[in-house]
Amino acid sequence: MKIRAAHPADAGDIAALWNAMIRDTDATFTTQEKTIKGISAMIAERQGAFWVVEAGGVNGFVTYGPFRNGPGYAATVEHTIILGQQAQGRGAGRGLMRQAIAGARAQGHHVMVAAISGANPGAVAFHGKLGFTTVGQMPQVGRKGGKWLDLILMQKIISGP
Structure with a gap:
């Protein structure tokens, strides 16, 4: 497995992973699928904040962006990580998160x-x-498929004061 920066050419593979999660799970509350064009734009916007894992193709990704708007939140980011079945249980998630944390810290x-x-x-x-x-x-702040869903907030302090 190789972790590398995402490129616009990866947008189709990323969309396939993300949209499967949107369609097939309650892991996200959204029902609006991602477009290749939108993901390409996100990759371009998030230089140094979007990575993929390759194992016979793109099998997962991590990205982060602003947590909330406003200058008081500028030092806080929220991430998204999604792994395909082939990458799960093989250390890909840990590797992607280490990369994202290091990138955010830098x-x-x-x-x-x-x-x-x-x-x-x-x-x-x-x-x-x-x-x-x-x-x-x-x-019960989220609703999808006729079910109310809870949101769990977790955080990690990634740099010194």
């Missing part, structure tokens, strides 16, 4: 946030193993 960010669906306990466990701590749970 860009001067202080905190990384994970906003995780309560329907995705595996993601909570994964982030816990990486040193993220649960800082809040918001019951």
Whole structure:
């Protein structure tokens, strides 16, 4: 497996991974699928903040962006990580997260946030193993497929004061 910076040419593979999660799971509350054009633009906007893992093709990615608007939140980022079946259980997720944390730290960010669906306990466990701590749970703030879903907020301080 190889971790590298995402390129616009990866947008189709990234869209396939992201849209499968949107369509087939409650791991995200959105129902609006990503477009190749939109992902290409995101890759261009997020230079140094978007990576893929290759193992016979793109099998996962991580990216981060602003947590909230406004200058007071400038040092805090929220990330998205998605792995295809072929990459799961092989260290790809840990490798992608190490890369994202190092990249965010190098860009001067202080905190990384994970906003995780309560329907995705595996993601909570994964982030816990990486040193993220649960800082809040918001019951029934999401709705998808006729179900109310909880949002679990986890964070990791990634740089010194």
